[in-house]
Amino acid sequence: MKNVLVGQSGGPTAVINASLYGVVTEALSHKEDIGHVYGMLHGIEGFLQDRYMDMGAVLSPDELELLKLTPAAYLGSCRYKLPEDLTSPVYKTIFEKFAALDIGYFFYIGGNDSMDTVSKLSRYAAGTDSTIRFIGIPKTIDNDLIQTDHTPGYGSAAKYVASTVREIVLDATVYKQKAVTIIELMGRHAGWLTAASVLARKNPHDNPMLIYLPEAPFEMEQFAHDLQSALEKRNCVIVCVSEGIADRSGTFICEYGDEAAVDNFGHKMLTGCGKVLENFVRNRFGVKVRSVELNVSQRCSGMVASKTDIEEASSAGAAGIKAALSGENGRMIAFVRTSAPGEPYHMECRTVDVNEVCNQEKPVPLEWITKGGSDISDDFAEYALPLIQGEARRIMKDGLPVYLFRDAD
Amino acid sequence: MKNVLVGQSGGPTAVINASLYGVVTEALSHKEDIGHVYGMLHGIEGFLQDRYMDMGAVLSPDELELLKLTPAAYLGSCRYKLPEDLTSPVYKTIFEKFAALDIGYFFYIGGNDSMDTVSKLSRYAAGTDSTIRFIGIPKTIDNDLIQTDHTPGYGSAAKYVASTVREIVLDATVYKQKAVTIIELMGRHAGWLTAASVLARKNPHDNPMLIYLPEAPFEMEQFAHDLQSALEKRNCVIVCVSEGIADRSGTFICEYGDEAAVDNFGHKMLTGCGKVLENFVRNRFGVKVRSVELNVSQRCSGMVASKTDIEEASSAGAAGIKAALSGENGRMIAFVRTSAPGEPYHMECRTVDVNEVCNQEKPVPLEWITKGGSDISDDFAEYALPLIQGEARRIMKDGLPVYLFRDAD
Numbered sequence: 001m002k003n004v005l006v007g008q009s010g011g012p013t014a015v016i017n018a019s020l021y022g023v024v025t026e027a028l029s030h031k032e033d034i035g036h037v038y039g040m041l042h043g044i045e046g047f048l049q050d051r052y053m054d055m056g057a058v059l060s061p062d063e064l065e066l067l068k069l070t071p072a073a074y075l076g077s078c079r080y081k082l083p084e085d086l087t088s089p090v091y092k093t094i095f096e097k098f099a100a101l102d103i104g105y106f107f108y109i110g111g112n113d114s115m116d117t118v119s120k121l122s123r124y125a126a127g128t129d130s131t132i133r134f135i136g137i138p139k140t141i142d143n144d145l146i147q148t149d150h151t152p153g154y155g156s157a158a159k160y161v162a163s164t165v166r167e168i169v170l171d172a173t174v175y176k177q178k179a180v181t182i183i184e185l186m187g188r189h190a191g192w193l194t195a196a197s198v199l200a201r202k203n204p205h206d207n208p209m210l211i212y213l214p215e216a217p218f219e220m221e222q223f224a225h226d227l228q229s230a231l232e233k234r235n236c237v238i239v240c241v242s243e244g245i246a247d248r249s250g251t252f253i254c255e256y257g258d259e260a261a262v263d264n265f266g267h268k269m270l271t272g273c274g275k276v277l278e279n280f281v282r283n284r285f286g287v288k289v290r291s292v293e294l295n296v297s298q299r300c301s302g303m304v305a306s307k308t309d310i311e312e313a314s315s316a317g318a319a320g321i322k323a324a325l326s327g328e329n330g331r332m333i334a335f336v337r338t339s340a341p342g343e344p345y346h347m348e349c350r351t352v353d354v355n356e357v358c359n360q361e362k363p364v365p366l367e368w369i370t371k372g373g374s375d376i377s378d379d380f381a382e383y384a385l386p387l388i389q390g391e392a393r394r395i396m397k398d399g400l401p402v403y404l405f406r407d408a409d
Numbered sequence: 410m411k412n413v414l415v416g417q418s419g420g421p422t423a424v425i426n427a428s429l430y431g432v433v434t435e436a437l438s439h440k441e442d443i444g445h446v447y448g449m450l451h452g453i454e455g456f457l458q459d460r461y462m463d464m465g466a467v468l469s470p471d472e473l474e475l476l477k478l479t480p481a482a483y484l485g486s487c488r489y490k491l492p493e494d495l496t497s498p499v500y501k502t503i504f505e506k507f508a509a510l511d512i513g514y515f516f517y518i519g520g521n522d523s524m525d526t527v528s529k530l531s532r533y534a535a536g537t538d539s540t541i542r543f544i545g546i547p548k549t550i551d552n553d554l555i556q557t558d559h560t561p562g563y564g565s566a567a568k569y570v571a572s573t574v575r576e577i578v579l580d581a582t583v584y585k586q587k588a589v590t591i592i593e594l595m596g597r598h599a600g601w602l603t604a605a606s607v608l609a610r611k612n613p614h615d616n617p618m619l620i621y622l623p624e625a626p627f628e629m630e631q632f633a634h635d636l637q638s639a640l641e642k643r644n645c646v647i648v649c650v651s652e653g654i655a656d657r658s659g660t661f662i663c664e665y666g667d668e669a670a671v672d673n674f675g676h677k678m679l680t681g682c683g684k685v686l687e688n689f690v691r692n693r694f695g696v697k698v699r700s701v702e703l704n705v706s707q708r709c710s711g712m713v714a715s716k717t718d719i720e721e722a723s724s725a726g727a728a729g730i731k732a733a734l735s736g737e738n739g740r741m742i743a744f745v746r747t748s749a750p751g752e753p754y755h756m757e758c759r760t761v762d763v764n765e766v767c768n769q770e771k772p773v774p775l776e777w778i779t780k781g782g783s784d785i786s787d788d789f790a791e792y793a794l795p796l797i798q799g800e801a802r803r804i805m806k807d808g809l810p811v812y813l814f815r816d817a818d
Binding site for chain 1: 451575579
């Protein structure tokens with residue numbers, strides 16, 4: 001009987017803890033095969049400093065249920081990249097620590113970089129007599145992992161974006177005057193989250209009227225042309241942009257705001273593309289304009305999480321345990337959409353080779369980006385809508401959401 | 410039998426439509442006294458252009474229920490200030506339009522400026538043979554109206570701030586490294602919303618560790634000292650600041666970022682105090698730092714609205730109709746807290762002289778601002794907690810909130 005070691009890595013999402021819940025509860029249900037379920041604190045980096053907790057011993061069933069609904073990474077996260085050179089002594093150290101804890105099953109919940117960690121550990125193990133099974137559980141709001149229909153975390157973030165954009169449309173259109181609102185959304189390289197803003201529309205000609213993703217080049221003059229047309233149709237135009245939009249030369253639009261921007265203390269101001277576009281529109285069009293950056297709530301709003309996403313994230317964690325127990329190793333849990341378009345949505349977990357997933361990115365298909373790069377097709381909506389369905393249970397006390405906090409470091 | 414005219418003015422809130430719902434449903438229930446219930450589109454400014462709708466005729470009962478849960482201003486808003494000079498011909502024009510629609514009761518839902526409109530119209534009417542009764546229904550997320558315990562709109566905004574700050578605390582503390590997160594909250598002159606961030610804490614020594622309101626002067630060196638102390642206690646420090654914090658000279662902190670900040674197009678960048686503090690902290694402390702501006706969702710989040718606030722806002726609208734029917738004129742609906750501290754919360758509506766309310770501001774009491782201006786007292790929490798209680802009903806379709814949209818202008 002071996003023990004489980006599980007960790008979280010990379011940026012938080014609303015459901016990375018739901019995957020942790022899935023790993024822990026499924027592991028605890030296999031009393032014949034699994035002993036302790038250890039959680040690394042701050043991922044592999046913390047584990048190297050012997051920081052871990054016995055999750056089954058520490059957390060009560062009620063706390064586990066709360067964990068499932070708590071955004072961000074309960075165990076703490078890290079951005080630690082293992083050396084490319086598998087002969088580095090750090091691997092020997094890690095495997096000694098695995099042996100000391102009698103680890104038989106290793107789970108890492110994260111995005112690209114975390115899958116890279118799973119890949120390296122499993123490849124290192126292959127050159128030793130280790131029998132530990134290494135499994136990756138995907139998570140990223142960016143939805144940019146390949147070989148999976150979508151990633152846990154994306155559905156909740158997309159639901160937050162679509163709901164919030166719909167509310168901002170209501171807010172931005174109360175006055176009669178010509179006005180432009182620019183909403184900057186997360187996504188450096190992939191526009192999946194920004195694309196979700198199209199779901200905020202009530203009808204095809206509605207706000208947000210313009211949507212720009214990093215997958216298509218963003219040219220200021222084309223934007224001015226698109227905006228001019230939109231302002232001829234409506235007084236209030238809402239524009240949604242990915243933080244990572246860039247022009248044909250590959251220069252991020254946000255970089256155009258950086259160089260000359262220095263505050264009174266002489267410090268360089270870091271400004272996003274929303275502010276750059278706000279200034280551009282103000283000067284070119286002379287209309288009222290505001291930019292809004294949705295910021296970290298996109299990835300940590302438990303109040304507007306998707307029930308589908310939470311359940312799928314949990315099932316991905318549980319599938320990880322089952323895969324490991326059945327002998328799989330060096331694999332990542334992936335989602336397969338088994339329903340055809342038009343049919344009721346159905347998803348199943350499978351496993352894929354983690355080595356093929358890591359360090360790759362899945363962009364939004366170019367054929368889903370329409371109207372010269374300023375709109376999103378209905379095919380995207382058909383893809384994304386099932387992922388935002390259902391409301392997460394909210395446990396409230398004194399009018400505020402109750403979450404599971406670990407004592408601060 | 411006379412008709413009702415109702416309008417919305419000033420910035421949106423999550424519950425200004427709940428007050429409209431209260432006015433409309435209460436008015437429609439007095440069939441013996443009230444004929445039509447007209448809604449001005451874009452407030453008094455739109456009414457001057459004969460823009461109004463017959464709300465009882467247009468909205469179904471289901472749509473009225475949806476109105477109650479819809480954030481922002483359904484009728485549209487304006488920022489139109491009536492002339493100080495009551496002999497201005499615009500007053501005669503307005504009252505001719507009132508007469509043409511056989512208006513007997515006038516309701517204006519808004520903040521300071523809207524109460525100024527109610528004051529002026531009622532004072533003008535006093536010099537004529539008009540029998541129209543003018544009633545103000547308060548609303549502002551800023552909570553800065555005098556002669557009322559609090560304002561409709563504040564409870565939902567405070568709940569949004571406290572919930573979201575709690576989630577951002579979870580998000581910001583996943584990594585081990587020293588880090589500072591600065592959250593910029595709405596409030597130019599009054600710190601009520603920023604004070605609500607204290608409710609996000611689980612215990613008194615918890616994040617957000619530092620909270621700064623515009624009521625107390627903000628000095629950079631004192632802030633550096635406060636932050637140094639906080640960073641000695643915890644790796645991750647979350648700081649909440651009002652957008653309107655200013656130093657002893659009266660200069661807004663955000664102004665320190667303005668002058669030298671010019672983007673590559675040669676345009677001046679408008680930057681908030683959060684960005685200014687972010688740059689200050691990065692350069693002074695050399696730690697990881699990020700600033701987050703919660704932005705318009707503070708005033709338009711229907712998903713995280715307070716049920717107490719929605720019900721109170723609705724009751725304020727209904728109380729307006731009752732006051733007008735009982736003969737009151739030139740009054741604003743106000744809230745009185747009839748429960749003593751420690752007792753179960755209870756609130757009643759009364760009316761106050763609108764002339765005494767308009768153009769005044771209620772700051773956070775200085776005795777509620779503690780620790781040299783960097784914290785908020787328990788007295789504030791006792792005051793604010795009842796206002797954020799209860800969850801608004803959410804009507805969802807396809808995973809997104811359903812709101813009542815008026816066809817765009």
